[in-house]
Ligand SMILES: NC(=O)C1=CN([C@@H]2O[C@H](COP(=O)(O)OP(=O)(O)OC[C@H]3O[C@@H](n4cnc5c(N)ncnc54)[C@H](OP(=O)(O)O)[C@@H]3O)[C@@H](O)[C@H]2O)C=CC1
């Protein structure tokens with residue numbers, strides 16, 4: 001007996017994260033692509049904005065109308081910050097909703113307002129399956145806040161070291177470079193080809209990036225005590241990928257081997273987190289199109305700091321892939337369905 005496919009609706013389907021989700025949904029064994037909602041692109045053909053999605057050549061984007069979403073088994077929201085709460089509130093409580101945006105990630109409403117502006121829409125289950133023991137909560141949640149792109153690689157790289165007491169919580173420094181799709185499709189001077197190509201630039205410097213409280217929230221949970229993070233993001237002249245370097249003061253006597261073993265122990269058997277062999281360092285290219293996190297770590301005995309390097313594809317593990325992984329868990333499907341850990345190279 002074959003069961004009928006589950007219906008997946010995507011709101012914000014014309015954007016970069018929505019497009020990546022559609023690419024993954026088309027290859028998923030259990031989903032059919034349901035309503036595809038957009039804002040100003042309503043009425044346009046899907047392939048006008050996503051030319052690679054030829055399987056959807058006969059589909060057009062509809063306007064964002066909650067009535068059209070009611071029948072879906074899962075609704076993915078890939079909207080600008082501040083737009084998810086009202087739509088989610090109008091959907092049945094039993095419908096699985098996965099929010100790729102930031103609206104429901106933070107428990108601290110004051111921090112949300114400070115970094116994003118406006119009112120906090122509420123706090124949902126944080127959907128990072130490999131972090132601690134999150135899977136049981138994700139499996140029963142009907143509202144899932146999908147993690148941010150920078151936080152994904154940074155948190156998964158450092159959380160096990162904090163949990164094991166191998167690094168100190170009060171002096172965590174993150175410098176991470178992202179590809180331009182991280183900023184979404186909207187046009188801006190900062191994203192003009194002539195501005196981005198051929199150079200690397202820093203932005204939102206000085207503790208102002210909105211992912212700072214999200215990284216601190218998850219790492220504080222892992223450490224069991226307050227973690228303070230200094231985060232500096234960089235814009236890199238590439239479409240996809242995030243390479244993050246995270247450093248923290250080493251506890252006494254901790255060696256590279258001990259750090260490496262802690263990451264191995266935390267992620268043994270995880271299909272999407274790979275601790276690279278000693279001596280190999282993560283590269284964004286190796287994770288492109290994959291739901292993968294690549295990690296490596298060293299003890300810098302000269303400065304007394306642990307150095308963790310992580311690579312992800314911001315659109316896949318950093319957004320749409322992780323969202324689909326969460327939906328798989330919440331709908332009782334195999335967690336890896338429709339997802340690959342194999343990247344595109346070179
Ligand atoms: N890009 C990335 O790497 C990541 C993105 N995210 C998050 O995912 C979300 C989407 O990001 P991304 O795809 O990059 O952004 P884009 O700007 O590329 O896409 C935004 C989407 O939202 C739609 N939209 C905008 N305003 C409205 C509205 N008022 N009502 C309905 N739809 C609207 C747009 O439709 P239209 O263009 O038709 O107006 C478009 O489909 C954001 O919250 C982002 O922070 C999370 C992790 C990584």
Ligand SMILES: CC(=O)N[C@@H](CCC(=O)OP(=O)(O)O)C(=O)O
Pocket residue numbers: 100101102147148149150178179180181182183184210211233235
């Ligand atoms: C390169 C670039 O501009 N990246 C974006 C990432 C934003 C994002 O993806 O936002 P959420 O993960 O919070 O939804 C930024 O730094 O603001």
